[in-house]
Amino acid sequence: MSGSAMITPEGLHATLLSLLDGRPLAVVGLDMDEKIFIWNRAAEQIFGWTAAETLGRPHSDFQQETRPNTRKYLMRVLAGNPQANKEVRLQTLSAQPIDVNWSATPLRDRNGKTVGALILMEDITTRKMLERAQIESERFSRAIVDALPQHLAILDENGVIIAVNKAWRDFAFAHSDRPEKLCEGTNYLAACNVTEGEGVQEAEAYAQGIRAVMNGTLIEFSLEYSCHSPDHQYWYNGRVTRFPGEGPLRIVITHDNITELKLAEKAIQQLAQYDTLTRLPNRMLLQDRLGQVLAKAKRERQRAAILFLDLDRFKLINDSLGHAAGDNLLKVVAARLNDCVRRSDTVARLGGDEFIIVLPSVPQTEDVTLIAQKVLDSLAHPVDLDGQEVFTSTSIGIAMYPADGRDVDSLIRCADMAMYRAKETGRNSYRFFSAEMNQQMVQRLAMETGLRHALDRGELQLHYQEQTDLASGKITGMEVLLRWQHPDLGLLAPADFIDLAEETGLILPIGEWVLRTACAQNRSWQEAGLAPMRIAVNLSARQFNHHRLVDTVTMILEETRLSPKWLELELTENLLSNDIEATVAQLQKLKKIGVSLAIDDFGTGFSSLRNLKQLPIDRLKIDHSFLQGLGSGADSSSIIKTIIGMAHNLGPRVIAEGVETNQQRDFLQQNGCDEIQGYFFSRPVSKEEFHKLLKTA
Structure with a gap:
C-alpha cells in the first residue's frame, strides 16, 4: 500500500490478539485503504466468514449493500475522528440481514498519525427483532383500540388522561366547545366537576364512581347518561374499571353509545303503552296513571274524576266512508280532546271509538261539568275527511273518586254505565254515575247470566x-x-x-x-x-x-x-x-x-x-x-x-x-x-x- 505504513497481524503483540479473540464483540481492523487486517473469532461467528477469507481484502467486498450508508462514517474515523455508537444493518455470509451496534476508533502510530480504524460490533439482531415486534404489537393494539366503537380513555392515579382512542377524540372534537379538556394531559376528574348546566347530577355521580374504583371501594362502576347536540340526543353507558396487572395504577374508562338501544326501548315502550293510531296512552298506561292518581288523591284527601267517552254514530261513519276515514276521525277527536284538558290530565284511548279522560284533582263538581261541556262543544264542530264534511258527537259518562269507587276497575265500570245512560237518553250529552244505574247493571248482568x-x-x-x-x-x-x-x-x-x-x-x-x-x-x-x-x-x-x-x-x-x-x-x-x-x-x-x-x-x-x-x-x-x-x-x-x-x-x-x-x-x-x-x-x-x-x- 503506497504512502502508508503497513500494519500486519505479526506486528501486534500476541497478548493483544489473544485479547481480541476472547471478546464477545466482533472486532474488525481496517487500514487506510479500508482493507481488513483484524477479524476476530466473534466476527467469524456473527458474519460467517473466516479470518483467512477476509484478511487483506476491502471491507466493501463483504458489505456492498451497506457501504453507501457507512462510507461517510468510516471516512470520518480514518480522518482521525472517533465516532459514537451507531446502529446499522449488515448482512452475513448467507445473505441474512443482521443488526449491529457499531462503534469505531482511529488507530494511530507512535507519532499519533492515523493508520487505520478499529471497529467494534455487537450483534443486536434479537433485541431489534423484539423491539420491532413490540412496536408492531403496540401499533396493532393501537389500531384495534382505535377501531373500537367505544370511547376509551386511560387515566393515571391522579385522574389525568394519559391516552385516548380515536372514537374518544372524535367525539370530543365533535361535541365539545373545548375538546382539549377531554384529551391527553388534562384531568378528567376536574372536567367532571361541573357546577351548573345539564347533566350535573350524572357528572358528579360519575366522578364519585371513578374515585371509588381508584381507591378500591368498587371493582367497577357504570352509569347511563344522555348527551345532547343541537340536532340529536345520544345515550351512553359509561364504565370505569382498574387496569389489570402490575405497575402504577391505571383506570380504564369506556363510553358505549347505546342510542339505538334506547331508541328501540323507547319504541317498544311506545308500542306497549301508547295507541299506535292516536298516540294517546292505551289501556295499560291508563291503568298505571289512574292508579297513581287515585293513590295521590287518597293521600291528600282529594277528589278525582274519570270521563268515559263513546263517539255517537261512529260505526255509520266508518262503514259508509271507510276505515281510513274512520281512523282520521279518531285522530282528530284525540287532538281535540287533548286541547280540552289541562297538562295534568290524561286522555287515553281504550280501543275502537272509546276514550277516557282522567282528572286528578277536582275540588268542585262544576270543574268536571265544565270540561265535559267543553268536550261536547269541541266535538260538535264539523270534521273534513277528504272533502267530506262529517259531524260527530259523543256520549260521556262520569264517575267520581271516592264517591263512586275507590279502585281503577270500579271507577271505569261506573263511568261506562253512566255513558250508556247518556246514550239511552239522547246522546251528545254527559251523565254522572248513580246508585240506580248500578242496580240496573246488576240486574242486567243477572239477566245475561241466566240467558x-x-x-x-x-x-x-x-x-x-x-x-x-x-x-x-x-x-x-x-x-x-x-x-x-x-x-x-x-x-x-x-x-x-x-x-x-x-x-x-x-x-x-x-x-x-x-x-x-x-x-x-x-x-x-x-x-x-x-x-x-x-x-x-x-x-x-x-x-x-x-x-x-x-x-x-x-x-x-x-x-x-x-x-x-x-x-x-x-x-x-x-x-x-x-x-x-x-x-x-x-x-x-x-x-x-x-x-x-x-x-x-x-x-x-x-x-x-x-x-x-x-x-x-x-x-x-x-x-x-x-x-x-x-x-x-x-x-x-x-x-x-x-x-x-x-x-x-x-x-x-x-x-x-x-x-x-x-x-x-x-x-x-x-x-x-x-x-x-x-x-x-x-x-x-x-x-x-x-x-x-x-x-x-
Whole structure:
C-alpha cells in the first residue's frame, strides 16, 4: 500500500490478539485503504466468514449493500475522528440481514498519525427483532383500540388522561366547545366537576364512581347518561374499571353509545303503552296513571274524576266512508280532546271509538261539568275527511273518586254505565254515575247470566200464532214466537230479553235453536196427519248477516226433513235498508233453497219503492201500529190501502198482524188484504194448544 505504513497481524503483540479473540464483540481492523487486517473469532461467528477469507481484502467486498450508508462514517474515523455508537444493518455470509451496534476508533502510530480504524460490533439482531415486534404489537393494539366503537380513555392515579382512542377524540372534537379538556394531559376528574348546566347530577355521580374504583371501594362502576347536540340526543353507558396487572395504577374508562338501544326501548315502550293510531296512552298506561292518581288523591284527601267517552254514530261513519276515514276521525277527536284538558290530565284511548279522560284533582263538581261541556262543544264542530264534511258527537259518562269507587276497575265500570245512560237518553250529552244505574247493571248482568244458561236448562219455549186467509177463513200458516220461562221472573216475552241476546251475541245460538225446533215441530205435525202449512220464523240482523246463514238453514231443513216450501223467514224492513246490494245477494241465496221470504213490520222503516222492487219477497206484513190507528184518523187507513195496493202491483201477498177487532178485519177484507194474524183469532199458544187448534180448524 503506497504512502502508508503497513500494519500486519505479526506486528501486534500476541497478548493483544489473544485479547481480541476472547471478546464477545466482533472486532474488525481496517487500514487506510479500508482493507481488513483484524477479524476476530466473534466476527467469524456473527458474519460467517473466516479470518483467512477476509484478511487483506476491502471491507466493501463483504458489505456492498451497506457501504453507501457507512462510507461517510468510516471516512470520518480514518480522518482521525472517533465516532459514537451507531446502529446499522449488515448482512452475513448467507445473505441474512443482521443488526449491529457499531462503534469505531482511529488507530494511530507512535507519532499519533492515523493508520487505520478499529471497529467494534455487537450483534443486536434479537433485541431489534423484539423491539420491532413490540412496536408492531403496540401499533396493532393501537389500531384495534382505535377501531373500537367505544370511547376509551386511560387515566393515571391522579385522574389525568394519559391516552385516548380515536372514537374518544372524535367525539370530543365533535361535541365539545373545548375538546382539549377531554384529551391527553388534562384531568378528567376536574372536567367532571361541573357546577351548573345539564347533566350535573350524572357528572358528579360519575366522578364519585371513578374515585371509588381508584381507591378500591368498587371493582367497577357504570352509569347511563344522555348527551345532547343541537340536532340529536345520544345515550351512553359509561364504565370505569382498574387496569389489570402490575405497575402504577391505571383506570380504564369506556363510553358505549347505546342510542339505538334506547331508541328501540323507547319504541317498544311506545308500542306497549301508547295507541299506535292516536298516540294517546292505551289501556295499560291508563291503568298505571289512574292508579297513581287515585293513590295521590287518597293521600291528600282529594277528589278525582274519570270521563268515559263513546263517539255517537261512529260505526255509520266508518262503514259508509271507510276505515281510513274512520281512523282520521279518531285522530282528530284525540287532538281535540287533548286541547280540552289541562297538562295534568290524561286522555287515553281504550280501543275502537272509546276514550277516557282522567282528572286528578277536582275540588268542585262544576270543574268536571265544565270540561265535559267543553268536550261536547269541541266535538260538535264539523270534521273534513277528504272533502267530506262529517259531524260527530259523543256520549260521556262520569264517575267520581271516592264517591263512586275507590279502585281503577270500579271507577271505569261506573263511568261506562253512566255513558250508556247518556246514550239511552239522547246522546251528545254527559251523565254522572248513580246508585240506580248500578242496580240496573246488576240486574242486567243477572239477566245475561241466566240467558246464557237458558238453552242448556231447557227454559226457552216456542209459542205459535195462526195466520188466517181472509177469503176462506182457513189457517194457512203460523208464526213462531219465542218465550223464556225464567225461574224467578216467570214467562218472559221477547221484548224482555231479545235486545240483550243481540248485544251479547247469544242471538246466534238461540236463533238456530228456534229455527231447528220450529222446523222439527212443523214436520212432526205433518207426520201426525195434519194439513201441511208454512211456519214463519223471525231472523235477527246478526243472523241475517252471518256468513253461514244459508248453510245453517239448509242443514236444519235436511235434519228435520221439512220441505223448504213450508218455511218462511221474516226480516224487518230496517234490516233490509242498510246495504241493498248485499241484501239482495243474501235473499237470492235463500230463495235458491226454496224457502219463502217476508218483510215484517212493513211501513215502519225507510224502504224505497225502487229497493222493494229488487227484493225477492213473497209476503209483506203490515205493522200492527197502523191497525191501532184505524178509526182515529185517515192517515192509517191511507197507509194500509197504499201498502196493499203497492204489494199487489209488485207481486207479494199482504198479511196484517195485530188484528184484534171485527172493524179491523172488515176494513182489511174490504181493501184486499190477503191474510191476517192477531188476537181476533188466537193469542200465541204452546205447541200442545196449537195442535188442538189445528185439529179443530
